[in-house]
Amino acid sequence: MLRMNNVSKIFQTRMIETHALRDVDIHIKNGEFVSVTGPSGSGKTTFLNIAGLLENLTKGQYFLDGQDVSQLSDNRLSEIRNEKIGFIFQSFNLLADLSLYDNVDVPLRYRGFNKAERKERIERALEIVGLSSRHDHLPTQLSGGQQQRVAIARAIAGEPKIILADEPTGNLDSLMARQVMELLEKINEQGTTIVMVTHDPVLAKRADREIQIFDGQVNSVERDETDQPVQTNSDTETALETA
Amino acid sequence: MEFGPILKSLKRRKAFASLIILQVAITYTVMTISTLQTNATLSEWNLPSGFDHENVVAVSSQIFDESVQSKGLVQDDIEKLSQLPQVKSITTAEQMPFRAERVTELFLDTSDKAQAYQTNIFDFDINGLEVLGIKVLQGRKFYPSEIIAIDESSQERPSVVMISEQMAKAMFEEQSAIGRQIYLDQSASPVEVIGVYSGFMNGETLNGRGMSYRSVIRPQVAYINGNDPSYLIRVEPGLTEAFLEQIRSELYQAPGRFVQRVEFLTRTQKRMYDGRGSRALLMLFISFVLLIITGLGISGLISFLVAQQKKQVGTRRALGAKKWQVIRYYLLENTIVTGIGLILGVILALTLIIILSNNQASNFISLGWMIAVGVFVWLISLISALNPAFRASKVAPAIVTRGA
Amino acid sequence: MLLYSLRLAFKNLGNRPGLTALTIGAIAIGLALLTTMTTMSYQSSRVPVYEKRNQLNTVLIDTREKEARFADRLFRVPYLTYQDTMNLYNDKAIDAEKTYLWKSSTFLNDIDGKVHPRQTRTMAGLSNFFTLFDVPFLHGSGWSKQDDESASPVIVLSYKMNQHFFNGENSVGKTLRINSTTLTVIGVLADWKLPARFYDRTFSSTRFDDVFIPSSLAMNINAPRFIRCWSKDNNLRQSYALSDIDGLKTSECTWMALWVDLKDESAKQNYEEFINRYVNQQRSMGRIPRDDKPRIVSIKQYLDEIITNNATDGVFQLLAILFFLVCLLNTVGILLAKYMGKVPEIALRRALGAKKHIILQQYLLEVSMIALIGGVLGLGLSHFSLIGMMHINIYQSDYTVTAEAIRHLYKLDLVMIAQAMGIAVGSALSVSLFPVWKICNTAPAGQLKSQ
């Protein structure tokens, strides 16, 4: 499903070069549920952004669903994001002006589905996340967990092949976090590949496989292995993003 | 397209939407009122002169000393002025193009029921047609013997006249005017039309009644004491104020007279139009300034909104929006808002025009212009939105994960 | 706390200076146009002879033929005929000071022809013209009642004419000619700052009379009259205007203005009744075919009526107001957008304990500051645009008016300045009050959550 060969990402600012990823080789199979862990600033988000075609890689090769995507035009990238990828973010990123229904509708419109098809898909997605009774609510009228479930509905409505989630539970309390996790597992069971960045070692372990990133370098860990380095949750970055 | 969602999200930002809507509405109103007014003014007043009016000097003077004899003075003036090397041709002139005021009524017969045709009569001597450079369309010019000099005691009056094309059309429609008898005064004998010339702008009075080119040229020179000696002079091209000053001082050689005006006909023409014209143009200018301000305001407002919606835009991009779709979103939003503003503007403009014009709005309102102004305002507003929309399209989708 | 808000407001102006400049610029330009228009109409609606604005009244009798178009505007109401003027002037039934006058155009020239002659706007009237209308003299004085009766060859010059013919020296006792009649200068006016030439009912604020002579003299020397006649008399108009004064005196042609000094309301009412009786009596003798009521109109009423009917100025004024409104919305829109961006910050600060009114206060301070700066700039601009309008006026009138003659119509004064600043700040505050209030009311919790 997803294959990165020797991928590097360098952020060039005026003063310094940051090597966010160094010669990363990653292979994620179809239908896998992979968690990504690592200390703050180690390059997890960068990896996810590149995987989700939100950022260009500096060096290396990247195949998504068998297609080399490192040289595609911006428009083509948008199309692939729209069709094949679903995103779930730590800060939900719902469009505040739009109702739940319209939020889920956004990617479907870019997809060009007709009205009936969109309606059907939106309703099914909201059903899956358990929010079908709240179509017309605005994001501000929901709790964090509910908002994240809307985001999940939005991510799955287009039936993507892969879902990329960047700390989807980072802003949620543990109960809600567990609900979200269960939802993701349910989606994964339907065959959707899921890549999830998380700080929560318990959740990370529930995935099929865990990828650890340290200082831009990957070290893949099988689920059965024990004694992994455990992340604390009092990460400075998390605190900042909440503010 | 995304009308539905745009409308919904506009509803959530009513304050801003209504600010832009109001601005557009008022700007449209101001532009429409000034355009319609300018249009009405200019189409009514900025008409062609109908003759080669450059390089013609108009002179008018007034005798205030009762002992001065008109005939001698006029003949002296003509002689002195025609000796100037710059002068090509000169005529005495009772009434001048662009400022004829005295309106005469012409008749085709002497009955009480005869229809009156309003006109300006211009008295020129034999050089009149040459000075104005008017083309004779039908018939002939005057013979020297047909020029009649009149004074207090003389009884003889001209027996022939020429009339302008437009006058001929008004009186005789498609028939030929040549040889027809018309009455300049129902109590005197009729005169014969011997020629038809292409009409020239007569003056404000008849222009205001939509009869800008109706005139009669009568071959008559008046030497009546108390009359005001006036001349039209065709001169060489390229002369300046200095030449006018020269004429002025020539005329002041003879005492007992006030030289009222020595000017090129271009200035006479300008005076006829400018009071209204410059007012109208000033209005137009003001409304353009307003449009620019509105444009800048819209641009500023949208770029603010875009700056605040960076994360939203990034989210849309992450969810699959292409760059042009982001641009389209903002332009569409802008068009919807501007459109509402324009609809409001049309209502406001019509209301004000109807109130202001005392129920004469129909003379004023032109659908074509109203639409044109609307399209123009919309275009300006679109252009204003273009820059911020482009900026929005450049928002990197990665922003969604970077927590900016 | 105020100081703190002030500092924050200043800091806010400094970020995104382009937009701050736009908001200030918009206010400045809008205000400049508005001030230009209001100043022009304010200056041109100044009341002449202010102290007597209510007591000096002119008599209006519509003596035209029955078919004439209804006089819906004051300028369409004719002047008085000679007969009516004399009948009313000589009537002793009501004790009030009266004066009559008419306008003419003559040629003023010096006997030896050293100075070019001038065509002069001429007031022909009575000796009490100068006292009744508080006319200021520089040299000499007006003529006497005796001169009225004997048609003495005397003339009063305007300040400007005295400059032209005598270089501003005291010319009393010197001679000049009107047309071919020699007259002795008896007085020279000071620079008479008359807001409008009301007395001959033209209310022109740009062209003033050059010379003043006794009416009896003007008739004797046959100074031309501006007359309106019934259409049946139109062929006689020329001779009535230029030569046949006796014919004119018995005709229904109109050319004279009559003013009556009526000290109070009851005097005015009395006089109105008197005029009504007079008109009815004339009607019974077969004159005055129209049934329009005669009127007594004071300077003030006359001016008010002219102003309300001036449509073109109305349009301009309306456009200026709309223009300003757009500039205002523009500014407020941008400021609000700026504040909208700060909603999370505001919410946070409110969560941290800032009271609603503190935030409101800060916003209002910022708006006021922009309005003030814009206001000052706008006043500066309007000074220039007024000069520009003056030149446009001079251009429009084809340089027949001078800057000196009309400068007073384009002058900013303290009243206008204060009004402009008031409008700038007041309107900016009032327009933005409501939306800001709403923004400040956003619940702190909801805002913190959604971001």
Ligand SMILES: Nc1ncnc2c1ncn2[C@@H]1O[C@H](COP(=O)(O)OP(=O)(O)O)[C@@H](O)[C@H]1O
């Ligand atoms: N746009 C950027 N410009 C410069 N440096 C960046 C940018 N984005 C991320 N980085 C840097 O790249 C490194 C990896 O960041 P990131 O992938 O966000 O880490 P993580 O998500 O694991 O906390 C960090 O050192 C970060 O400072």
Ligand SMILES: [Mg+2]
């Ligand atoms: Mg991260």
